[in-house]
Amino acid sequence: MQGLSREAVRRVYRFYAPVYDFVFGLLLDSGRAALARAIDPAAQRVLEVGVGTGLALKRYPALAQVVGVDLSEEMLLRALPRARRLRGARAVDLVCADAEHLPFPDASFDAITLPYVLSVTPNPQALLRELRRVCRPGGQILILNHFRGAQGMGGLERLLARFAHRVGFDSQLDMDSTLGGHDWTREQVRPVNLFGLSRLVLLRNA
Numbered sequence: 050m051q052g053l054s055r056e057a058v059r060r061v062y063r064f065y066a067p068v069y070d071f072v073f074g075l076l077l078d079s080g081r082a083a084l085a086r087a088i089d090p091a092a093q094r095v096l097e098v099g100v101g102t103g104l105a106l107k108r109y110p111a112l113a114q115v116v117g118v119d120l121s122e123e124m125l126l127r128a129l130p131r132a133r134r135l136r137g138a139r140a141v142d143l144v145c146a147d148a149e150h151l152p153f154p155d156a157s158f159d160a161i162t163l164p165y166v167l168s169v170t171p172n173p174q175a176l177l178r179e180l181r182r183v184c185r186p187g188g189q190i191l192i193l194n195h196f197r198g199a200q201g202m203g204g205l206e207r208l209l210a211r212f213a214h215r216v217g218f219d220s221q222l223d224m225d226s227t228l229g230g231h232d233w234t235r236e237q238v239r240p241v242n243l244f245g246l247s248r249l250v251l252l253r254n255a
């Protein structure tokens with residue numbers, strides 16, 4: 050989101066961390082489930098960007114090695130016990146890092162997920178470029194986000210827009226201009242969550 054610094058993101062999620070699961074856990078969970086179901090079952094190396102408190106971790110393919118990255122230490126601290134509980138079932142590593150400058154070599158991952166992050170990151174275009182770099186050619190990039198223009202949601206969107214900026218959330222992100230201009234194929238877009246307020250976008254890295 051333009052004008053939002055990394056420090057502001059950390060500050061916002063330091064505040065949200067203790068209540069995040071309560072407020073956004075169940076509310077946004079059907080979107081997380083749809084995203085996890087859309088991952089290629091054969092994907093072995095999965096990166097979740099903006100892993101937060103780790104709500105999606107249990108849903109990833111059982112044989113995958115999962116890496117979760119987040120800017121906020123307070124959110125990651127809450128993801129840690131979830132990751133530990135899963136260790137028997139799948140390998141999970143958590144890394145505190147800025148996803149606009151990832152500490153991984155090119156083509157490190159088969160699938161990259163981005164649940165509810167694009168509207169709250171300082172520079173979405175820098176983030177998308179970085180995801181393409183660490184995703185292998187032909188790998189999947191799965192984006193779950195609110196984009197403006199959800200069908201029949203004009204009133205709710207206007208309401209959201211009035212306070213969203215104050216909590217570091219860009220409710221006006223336009224899907225075509227945000228996702229256009231990158232060398233990937235858009236394989237599927239579908240509405241998810243209550244009232245179809247979020248969209249799940251499946252991309253195939255060129």
Ligand SMILES: C[S@@+](CC[C@H](N)C(=O)[O-])C[C@H]1O[C@@H](n2cnc3c(N)ncnc32)[C@H](O)[C@@H]1O
Pocket residue numbers: 058059062073081098099100101102103104105118119120121124146147148149163164165166169170171176
């Ligand atoms: C709305 S939460 C989503 C958390 C989780 N993915 C979920 O499904 O609930 C957004 C998360 O993205 C993280 N984030 C935002 N920009 C980031 C960046 N550039 N690098 C890493 N994490 C970022 C925030 O710290 C926060 O934990």
